[in-house]
Amino acid sequence: MAQAGRRPGQTETRERILDAARQRFGAQGYSGATVRGIAADAGVNAALLHHFFGSKQKLFVAAMNIPVDPEVVVPLILSGPVEETGERLVRMFLGFWETPDGRAPFLAMLRSAATSEPAAAMMRQFMEQAVLAKVAEARGIPRTRVAAAAAQMMGVALLRYIVRVPALADATPDELVKLLAPVVQHYLDGDGS
Amino acid sequence: MAQAGRRPGQTETRERILDAARQRFGAQGYSGATVRGIAADAGVNAALLHHFFGSKQKLFVAAMNIPVDPEVVVPLILSGPVEETGERLVRMFLGFWETPDGRAPFLAMLRSAATSEPAAAMMRQFMEQAVLAKVAEARGIPRTRVAAAAAQMMGVALLRYIVRVPALADATPDELVKLLAPVVQHYLDGDGS
Structure with missing residues (x-):
């Protein structure tokens, strides 16, 4: 109940992107997974993902x-x-x-x-x-x-x-x-x- | 019942030695385990073990x-x-x-x-x-x-x-x-x- 009504913050968004990245990289490999697909799975736009992680490579490094x-x-x-x-x-x-x-x-x-x-x-x-x-x-x-x-x-x-x-x-x-x-x-x- | 009364043959003896070797090597490492100890565990004398395997090193290679x-x-x-x-x-x-x-x-x-x-x-x-x-x-x-x-x-x-x-x-x-x-x-x- 303590968190009820709280807006998801940067930490939550970042974690959601990392979770989506682990899923996609795991299922499709490093080459197959796209930043756009990961962003869609995480419910954010690709620009926000780039803001957080900078590149597919940096996202992979962080997720793994x-x-x-x-x-x-x-x-x-x-x-x-x-x-x-x-x-x-x-x-x-x-x-x-x-x-x-x-x-x-x-x-x-x-x-x-x-x-x-x-x-x-x-x-x-x-x-x-x-x-x-x-x-x-x-x-x-x-x-x-x-x-x-x-x-x-x-x-x-x-x-x-x-x-x-x-x-x-x-x-x-x-x-x-x-x-x-x-x-x-x-x-x-x-x-x- | 089919095997009742059958004397253990060479294959059984060999397997018993290998089992004992895996136990000893696992518990004491390659250096710590002795051929004498493995033979004792297997219920055979060291000469018979040497007859089967030739050396501690060959016994290790076979057991592992x-x-x-x-x-x-x-x-x-x-x-x-x-x-x-x-x-x-x-x-x-x-x-x-x-x-x-x-x-x-x-x-x-x-x-x-x-x-x-x-x-x-x-x-x-x-x-x-x-x-x-x-x-x-x-x-x-x-x-x-x-x-x-x-x-x-x-x-x-x-x-x-x-x-x-x-x-x-x-x-x-x-x-x-x-x-x-x-x-x-x-x-x-x-x-x-």
Whole structure:
């Protein structure tokens, strides 16, 4: 009764949009879902949705609790000296994973993708379009090379933070940067060797 | 009633040992469980267990349905020209994962490790002792480098076969070998660069 007659505020509207987004992304995937459709489901117009979230990509990041916004992170990766991209990327990646709170949402995303095809489809399309395609285009290299670099880092996350194999779990972040940065750099240099 | 009075045969004894092994490995991990303890639980002597399975490692591989026996695979990886180890390893790894039947047990192991700490502990100890330590010792390189090579391949498996990111899922095995073999070789060469 306390809320009777209260007008829905910004928080309620935002939550309604996020709920609708989770439904649509879950049912149609990242590519299939449209901002217009999500707005309609939430009973708001597309302009209001844009006011709240800015873009389909940012809406996805918010709805899926993705801990990292590629619209922020990708430019950071690509800024600065080209020959230090590998080191910058590995340091940033380890930074996300190094604390239990930081890695929790990544773990949730990985576990969902490993056990549910709709979750895998969302992660797949999002990674390809929001991360791999953008880095590949900016650097003028094949997406496969960017994906191989991503695979290197995700494999380390798997073995260091989930399986906790001592050979990787006991290494310091600096040791890992020294080990992995040249490989990530090699892929992003795109020299094909 | 059909089985009344029937003496337990080899199959039953084998299954009883495997059940006991799963219990012990689950409760005590790969390092903590002993062949003697497993034999006692199964009501057989250690000599009979050795007759059936040969070693603790082989018993673990059988009990956990691990699709690959490191006692077979590690020597294969280490045989042949040293400068082709990267290519040999990547081809072998992709061979295991390339068919749905081949990757099913790997997927089961990964999913268990990602969601259960006892399963993660078993995978952790087994990888470290049966794979990483042996390759590192044979090559005279730090385990961390072998683990980084393993992480590269497991990350590719994750993105190619589970998340199915197009950049990796659409590549041919030969394209992946060309892309990944130099990196795996680099780690195993141990030149520290």
